Amino acid sequence: MTANMNQQVQLAARPVGMPKPSDWNFTSEPVREIGDGEIVVKVLYLSLDPAMRGWMNEGKSYIRPVAIGEVMRAGGIGKVVASKSPKFAVGDTVSGGLGVQQYWVGAANDKTAALYKVDPAAAPLPAYLNALGMPGMTGYFGLLDVGMPKAGETVVVSGAAGAVGQTVGQVAKHKGCRVVGIAGGKDKCDFVVNELGFDACIDYKNESVKDGLKTHCPNGVDIYFDNVGGDILDTVLTRINLKARIIICGAISQYNNTAPVKGPANYLSLLVNRARMEGIVVFDYADRYPVAVAEMAKWMKEGNFRTREDIVQGLENFPDALLMLFEGKNFGKLVLQVAAE
């Protein structure tokens, strides 16, 4: 039997600003024979996330940087096609850190990949990279554990049509909050209001965020879930209530900066309002993921929770697809389909 070839995308250079084609290296090698305890996973879908940009930088962070010459890190969903481990059988569908490649090969209990079985009958596979995956877990625990929403409070979320934003807004609605999204473009705004049930959405590309907040948050902002940083964070800071909670989840507006990050000039609003700004990293909640998955899957089954994915085809399109995130071109959770189900 001839071994399958495994195409991989390696980090070739640390990007300065926006990643460019020469920052990537496409290689191909045969899938190696596996030993005891090892498995081969055929990658079906990969999750493309703003956080990837941070992993490409050198320096101390919540996770080690991807090394030059290493396969780019990515979460994904795949199917077990060979197994010498009792943990997974051929045909199992698994989720975990598969990397930007066609096949993942390694020990079934590899700590970095942290593979776990998912039920392909319970939800469409891309949903496991969205509300039922890392972005969903981020939104769920960030909102509930850091934001601590109370019914009747006003929640604002930026990147509202994105993977994390979709979850934040819908979970907040389920908790009885008023939810106002911020997104780029009329289509995304219509989507989060009409499909996801947000109370309102501010189109930052075509209207003033400040005016939008005045109109749609007449009682001020109790919780702001921030995925973008920059000017939008600064504007929301002018509208927060006493004891507001700002969840710092990301700052996509700043990730490709070559200039220093723009700090929130209005941060003294935290003082005036005795408010709090707090960071979240999803991995801290790993032991409670099943709780979140169960609750959101239940809402999905009941028809009270929707997700939208934007699926790009083909490993070769990884570099361009990643850029869509930073240009706001994806509409819904961005997923790269590497192989047919």
Added chain:
Amino acid sequence: MTANMNQQVQLAARPVGMPKPSDWNFTSEPVREIGDGEIVVKVLYLSLDPAMRGWMNEGKSYIRPVAIGEVMRAGGIGKVVASKSPKFAVGDTVSGGLGVQQYWVGAANDKTAALYKVDPAAAPLPAYLNALGMPGMTGYFGLLDVGMPKAGETVVVSGAAGAVGQTVGQVAKHKGCRVVGIAGGKDKCDFVVNELGFDACIDYKNESVKDGLKTHCPNGVDIYFDNVGGDILDTVLTRINLKARIIICGAISQYNNTAPVKGPANYLSLLVNRARMEGIVVFDYADRYPVAVAEMAKWMKEGNFRTREDIVQGLENFPDALLMLFEGKNFGKLVLQVAAE
């Protein structure tokens, strides 16, 4: 009997940048006759605080701005010299919002002045404007309620020799923390280490804060009590630990800016470290002041808690004395003595 004359300092104009002499108006009027329920308080000491700069600006804040033509707001200590109220007797020593003037006249139960009796035998009167007054309450509740220190943690406080900083550091030592101050000049640093018992102090005027933090906080920073903002806040953000708490108490480096406030460019360290930045306003803790006063007064009696005041004489020196704060020229809690005890 001839009425006493009451010299007052009114806000004449809203300062642009650093307050200048023409922003003040010195006036004099006879102390008026009092009616039922009213008292006259002879002002002895006034508290000069960085927060005063904020009260001089227009715009929504945690307290209304001082109006043009109004006596400048200030907390103080005075003696009741006339009373038609059963609440206070002539000779009582009182603390509250007396304003920058020689005599306070009004209803004994005036809500804005919020006068309360203090015991002149229990502590020197200026201490009631320091550790036993607003700055002390700010440091005490900011550290304990927002910072939530645990024994063994490392606490860093800027403005360490100032009114709030003195309290923060000493309370943190009493709670079993390692305490590192940041202050301007060798004298202040020597004072907080040798007199107040801090473990170390970084002289930001003569050494690198970054290097100082590396040297004196070998286990990182768990709590940062920020009185200054600006570059020092940004530097500390690079040294915080997982789950660190940053208490935003003030930003004296930014108060006289004519340019926009410099936001903390390193705020994404909150994300990486799942850390929190939270504002404090002392008035929220008013019903618990007696608890704090009792605990710190006890430590003082036992010789385990010291305070230092920098006392400037004479109401006429108010404008210059206030500037000392922003130039870091005061050494200890800045107090204006308006009349002899």
